[in-house]
Amino acid sequence: MTAQVSAADLVAMLQDSRARTLELVAGLDRAQRMGPQHDIVNPLLWEIGHLAWFHEQFILRGPDGHPPLMDGADALYDSARVPHATRWSIPLPALPETLAYMARVHAALIRRLADREPTPEEADLYQLVIFHEDMHDEAFTYTRQTLGYPAPAFAASASARPAGTGPWPGDVAVGGGTWRLGAEPGGGFVFDNEKWAHPVSVAPFRIARAPVTNAEFAAFVADGGYREAAYWDAEGARWRDGCGAEHPIYWTRRGTRDWTVRRFDRDAPLAPDQPVVHVSWHEANAYCRWAGRRLPTEAEWEAAAAGAPARDGTLDTAKRPYPWGEAAPTPERANLDGGHLGCVDVAAYPAGDSAWGCRQMLGNVWEWTASPFLPFPGFAPDAYKEYSEPAFGTRKVLRGGAWATRARMVDTAYRNFFGPDRRDVFAGFRTVAL
Known part of the structure; x- marks a missing residue:
C-alpha cells in the first residue's frame, strides 16, 4: 500500500466496497436477510446497517462532530454495545430504510473530500472504514456459505x-x-x-x-x-x-x-x-x-x-x-x-x-x-x-x-x-x- 492516498483513490475504494456489499445482499429475501439465530454469523440486515454506523461514527461523528444521520442508530448498530444474541430481536429498520441510511452516510463521506485532498490522518480513517467494510463483505460471503444461500454474483467474476x-x-x-x-x-x-x-x-x-x-x-x-x-x-x-x-x-x-x-x-x-x-x-x-x-x-x-x-x-x-x-x-x-x-x-x-x-x-x-x-x-x-x-x-x-x-x-x-x-x-x- 502506498504512503499517499488521494481523495479520488479513497472515493473509488468507497464506491467499490459499497458495490460489493450490495452484491452480497442482492437476491436474498426478507427471511434470508435475517437468517436463523446463530452463534457465529450475524443477521445480514443488522450487519449492513452496522457498516453505515461505523463509517459515520469514525469519520462524520468523530472528527467532525456531525449529528447522527439516523435516530437511535447507536442502540441498534454499535457492536460493542449490542450483544450478539440480541441482534435478531431488536427493532431493525426494513431494508429500504437501512439502504437509505447507508446512502446518506456514503454521500456525506464523499462530500467531505470534494475539492481537496485528505490529511494523512483523514486518509487513515477512510481506509479504516473501507477495510472494515471489506472484512464484513468477506464475512457476508462466508455467511452465505454457512447458511446454504446461493453463491453471490460478483461483477469481478x-x-x-x-x-x-x-x-x-x-x-x-x-x-x-x-x-x-x-x-x-x-x-x-x-x-x-x-x-x-x-x-x-x-x-x-x-x-x-x-x-x-x-x-x-x-x-x-x-x-x-x-x-x-x-x-x-x-x-x-x-x-x-x-x-x-x-x-x-x-x-x-x-x-x-x-x-x-x-x-x-x-x-x-x-x-x-x-x-x-x-x-x-x-x-x-x-x-x-x-x-x-x-x-x-x-x-x-x-x-x-x-x-x-x-x-x-x-x-x-x-x-x-x-x-x-x-x-x-x-x-x-x-x-x-x-x-x-x-x-x-x-x-x-x-x-x-x-x-x-x-x-x-x-x-x-x-x-x-x-x-x-x-x-x-x-x-x-x-x-x-x-x-x-x-x-x-x-x-x-x-x-x-x-x-x-x-x-x-x-x-x-x-x-x-x-x-x-x-x-x-x-x-x-x-x-x-x-
Missing part, C-alpha cells in the same frame, strides 16, 4: 483469468536469520496489531510449496485421523467430540470412496487439487501430527512470504510487501477479490510465487499458523479500540488472504485472527517439516 490446474507438491528451504516481524513504519495504512516490525530469530526450515489439498486431507480422513487420539491435543479432542466432527464440515460421502462438498447451496465433487478449506485450527493441527509435520509459526510464514535469500542463503533483511515484490496484486498473481467465486488448484498463479518458491501465499485460502494472536512489543490501540486488543490471547493468527479477500487490504504483514474452533471462514493451511 466476469474478468477472472484462467488459473491453471494440478497439485504443487514438495517443500522449499528457507534460510534462517534475524527477521523483522510486522509492518515497517512509513509504508501507508496498517492495522494496530501489525505495529511495529521487531527482530525475531528464525531458524532454517522447510515449508510446503503450496497449501494442503483436498486429496491430501482426504487421506488423513480415510486413515482414521479424526478418530486417532494421538493426533489431537486435549483442547482439539474436546472440540472434535463436542461438535462430532468426522471430516471437514461441508464434505459428504458419495458412495464408498468419493466425497462431495457443499459450495453455497449446491453440492459438487470434491476437487482433489484445490486447497482444503473450512477447516479449524484443531483440524489443521491434527493433520500435521498425522503427517509428521507442523504448522508454521507466524514469523516463519512471513519470512517465507515476504523474505528473500541473501547471497549466503540466509534470510535477507529486506521485506517484500507482496510475495512477488513491490507491485500490487493483479488477477495474474493471486486469487483475490472473489473473481473465481471459490478456490482454484494449488498449482495456479506461478506469477505470484515468493522469492523462496512458495505459491499462493496471498489469496485462495487463509492459512492457519501455529502462533497465538498476541500484541507486538509496544502495542497501543488505534482509533478502533475494539479491533485487536479484546482478542489477544484467545485466537490464532492466520495469514495470506482468501479468494474472497479484497486485494487492496491484504499484504504479507496483514494479520487475521480467529478462534481455533472456527471452520466457517475460508481457512486452510500449509505445513512445515519437523
Whole structure:
C-alpha cells in the first residue's frame, strides 16, 4: 500500500466496497436477510446497517462532530454495545430504510473530500472504514456459505483469468536469520496489531510449496485421523467430540470412496487439487501430527512470504510487501477479490510465487499458523479500540488472504485472527517439516 492516498483513490475504494456489499445482499429475501439465530454469523440486515454506523461514527461523528444521520442508530448498530444474541430481536429498520441510511452516510463521506485532498490522518480513517467494510463483505460471503444461500454474483467474476490446474507438491528451504516481524513504519495504512516490525530469530526450515489439498486431507480422513487420539491435543479432542466432527464440515460421502462438498447451496465433487478449506485450527493441527509435520509459526510464514535469500542463503533483511515484490496484486498473481467465486488448484498463479518458491501465499485460502494472536512489543490501540486488543490471547493468527479477500487490504504483514474452533471462514493451511 502506498504512503499517499488521494481523495479520488479513497472515493473509488468507497464506491467499490459499497458495490460489493450490495452484491452480497442482492437476491436474498426478507427471511434470508435475517437468517436463523446463530452463534457465529450475524443477521445480514443488522450487519449492513452496522457498516453505515461505523463509517459515520469514525469519520462524520468523530472528527467532525456531525449529528447522527439516523435516530437511535447507536442502540441498534454499535457492536460493542449490542450483544450478539440480541441482534435478531431488536427493532431493525426494513431494508429500504437501512439502504437509505447507508446512502446518506456514503454521500456525506464523499462530500467531505470534494475539492481537496485528505490529511494523512483523514486518509487513515477512510481506509479504516473501507477495510472494515471489506472484512464484513468477506464475512457476508462466508455467511452465505454457512447458511446454504446461493453463491453471490460478483461483477469481478466476469474478468477472472484462467488459473491453471494440478497439485504443487514438495517443500522449499528457507534460510534462517534475524527477521523483522510486522509492518515497517512509513509504508501507508496498517492495522494496530501489525505495529511495529521487531527482530525475531528464525531458524532454517522447510515449508510446503503450496497449501494442503483436498486429496491430501482426504487421506488423513480415510486413515482414521479424526478418530486417532494421538493426533489431537486435549483442547482439539474436546472440540472434535463436542461438535462430532468426522471430516471437514461441508464434505459428504458419495458412495464408498468419493466425497462431495457443499459450495453455497449446491453440492459438487470434491476437487482433489484445490486447497482444503473450512477447516479449524484443531483440524489443521491434527493433520500435521498425522503427517509428521507442523504448522508454521507466524514469523516463519512471513519470512517465507515476504523474505528473500541473501547471497549466503540466509534470510535477507529486506521485506517484500507482496510475495512477488513491490507491485500490487493483479488477477495474474493471486486469487483475490472473489473473481473465481471459490478456490482454484494449488498449482495456479506461478506469477505470484515468493522469492523462496512458495505459491499462493496471498489469496485462495487463509492459512492457519501455529502462533497465538498476541500484541507486538509496544502495542497501543488505534482509533478502533475494539479491533485487536479484546482478542489477544484467545485466537490464532492466520495469514495470506482468501479468494474472497479484497486485494487492496491484504499484504504479507496483514494479520487475521480467529478462534481455533472456527471452520466457517475460508481457512486452510500449509505445513512445515519437523
